[in-house]
Amino acid sequence: MNTLRLYVKSIGMLLRSHLQYPSSFIMQTLAQLVMEGGEMMVVILLVDRFDNLKHWSGGNLYFFFGLMAVSFYLTEFFGRGITGDFPSMVRTGRLDTFLVRPRGVLTQVFCGGTDPRRITCIAVGVAALIMGSILSGISWNIFKVLILIESIAMSCLLILGLFMIEAIFSIFSVKSVELVNAITYGGRSACQYPIDVYPLPLRALFTVVAPFALTMHVPASWILDKPLYGWPLWTAFVTPLSGAVVFTVMTCFFHLALRHYRSTGS
Amino acid sequence: MRGYISVFKMRLRMELQYRGAMIGGILCQMFFGIVLVALYNALYEGKPQSVPIENVATYVWLQQAFFRMLLATDPDLVDKIRSGDISYDLCRPVNMYGFYYARIMAQKLMGSLMRAIPMLAVAAFLPKGWGVSAPTSALGLLAAIPALFLGLLCICALENITMAFTMKTLDPRGMQALLNLLMMTLSGNLLPLTLFPDSWQKVIRFFPYAQLMDAPIRLYTGDFAVSDAIGIYALQGFWAVVLIALGMSMWNANKKRMIVQGG
Numbered sequence: 001m002n003t004l005r006l007y008v009k010s011i012g013m014l015l016r017s018h019l020q021y022p023s024s025f026i027m028q029t030l031a032q033l034v035m036e037g038g039e040m041m042v043v044i045l046l047v048d049r050f051d052n053l054k055h056w057s058g059g060n061l062y063f064f065f066g067l068m069a070v071s072f073y074l075t076e077f078f079g080r081g082i083t084g085d086f087p088s089m090v091r092t093g094r095l096d097t098f099l100v101r102p103r104g105v106l107t108q109v110f111c112g113g114t115d116p117r118r119i120t121c122i123a124v125g126v127a128a129l130i131m132g133s134i135l136s137g138i139s140w141n142i143f144k145v146l147i148l149i150e151s152i153a154m155s156c157l158l159i160l161g162l163f164m165i166e167a168i169f170s171i172f173s174v175k176s177v178e179l180v181n182a183i184t185y186g187g188r189s190a191c192q193y194p195i196d197v198y199p200l201p202l203r204a205l206f207t208v209v210a211p212f213a214l215t216m217h218v219p220a221s222w223i224l225d226k227p228l229y230g231w232p233l234w235t236a237f238v239t240p241l242s243g244a245v246v247f248t249v250m251t252c253f254f255h256l257a258l259r260h261y262r263s264t265g266s
Numbered sequence: 267m268r269g270y271i272s273v274f275k276m277r278l279r280m281e282l283q284y285r286g287a288m289i290g291g292i293l294c295q296m297f298f299g300i301v302l303v304a305l306y307n308a309l310y311e312g313k314p315q316s317v318p319i320e321n322v323a324t325y326v327w328l329q330q331a332f333f334r335m336l337l338a339t340d341p342d343l344v345d346k347i348r349s350g351d352i353s354y355d356l357c358r359p360v361n362m363y364g365f366y367y368a369r370i371m372a373q374k375l376m377g378s379l380m381r382a383i384p385m386l387a388v389a390a391f392l393p394k395g396w397g398v399s400a401p402t403s404a405l406g407l408l409a410a411i412p413a414l415f416l417g418l419l420c421i422c423a424l425e426n427i428t429m430a431f432t433m434k435t436l437d438p439r440g441m442q443a444l445l446n447l448l449m450m451t452l453s454g455n456l457l458p459l460t461l462f463p464d465s466w467q468k469v470i471r472f473f474p475y476a477q478l479m480d481a482p483i484r485l486y487t488g489d490f491a492v493s494d495a496i497g498i499y500a501l502q503g504f505w506a507v508v509l510i511a512l513g514m515s516m517w518n519a520n521k522k523r524m525i526v527q528g529g
Contacts, residue, residue: 027441028443031441031443031444031447032443034443034444034447035443035447038447038450038451038456039456041451042451042456042457045457045461045462045463046309046457046461048463049313049315049461049463050309050312050313050315051312051313052312052313053305053308053309053312054308054311054312179290179293179294181294182293182294182297182298186294186297186298186301189298189301189302190301190305193305197304197305197308198301198304198305198308199304202300202301202304
């Protein structure tokens, strides 16, 4: 609980510090809005031209897009320490100062960064979710709301876990590994569309290695009343938990990797 | 002129040094390419379009292969602007605009060729509709090469215009993000311009952004007839001249009111 309070407090401080430069902040936030709006426009243009993607209607696609946008940018908003700053912490030796303080390293990393500019990206995602929900005619009930919340929370944990792979790599080789981007940012691009449109190797990658399909597509397709592969209801509740599994495993690896951490000395 | 050529050559050699980064970049870009091609294939299954899927796949691969040409900035220059070291450049006996134009051109040219050749070699072996198909005619390929070069001139000019904005505001991120988004969308990187609504295409293809990658790719795939090549070159050349003139005047204006950030 103490850790959580510390985190909330640090994030509050960081937010205030970001707001010290209001014009730059507003400009960058607007830039984020335009960027995410551009991504959304691509989906709209595709739906305009093709109407359907296999058996998914345009409304379904907006729903999937919104789910990915909300999860991914919530993660970047609150987990900036891992998703953005960590490799540079290793390179510049800032991580050393974390090692001597009486708190967990991971806690401090999380407390060290936030990216409030992403708020507009999240807004675009929420708009896409609402638009998708209306166009697909979803009849909401308490189960569906619960599943949606679980799906978003678990997807955030999954994305954090995947960014931690990059963090672990950066401990061993000081130059950050661009290839890991293929499953984080690549996963975002690929999995904003439902998984079953892809050929088997890609499906396997995003079900087993980086289980976006389990945390997002299984529950979302159940919400849309088109269960993925015809799986029963309980899978929609169980499979998203894989996000928590990935996060836990990566946390263990992260602590193992920290034992091998050698400071760059600067 | 000799000065600019030697800057260009030095930068070419420098770019050749980063082979490790290159391999990571290639694999990442290939992954994005495969995902996009898979998506378009799935979309085409439901509703085939007038543009054949082979052309769309080729378009995607060429865009991914030359991605570095679109999106490569000169990190040194941004640092120099922020730290104030740019004042040293004012002492050089060359035109600053030309100096950086040559540098960025070498970086984009070498960086993208080094990535494009291995990527396209692999993509050529993918099955039809998934990989790069051969150009419709040898003439199409020949016509695409000068168009690519003219496109490169336009990109470098656009890059320098972005830099001019950075000099004004010192914080490159907001403006850069906006200009990059315009570039990624309107040059056909996010979505092939051939798949934009037909009414939009009539306008978009005359924008400067469409001259960068879209024009050469369409000459290659045969969406533009080889007989129209002269008109396309003229349009590209027109934009290259306009953009360079605009960038130069912005740089000159900036030079007059430049405040060096001490230190």
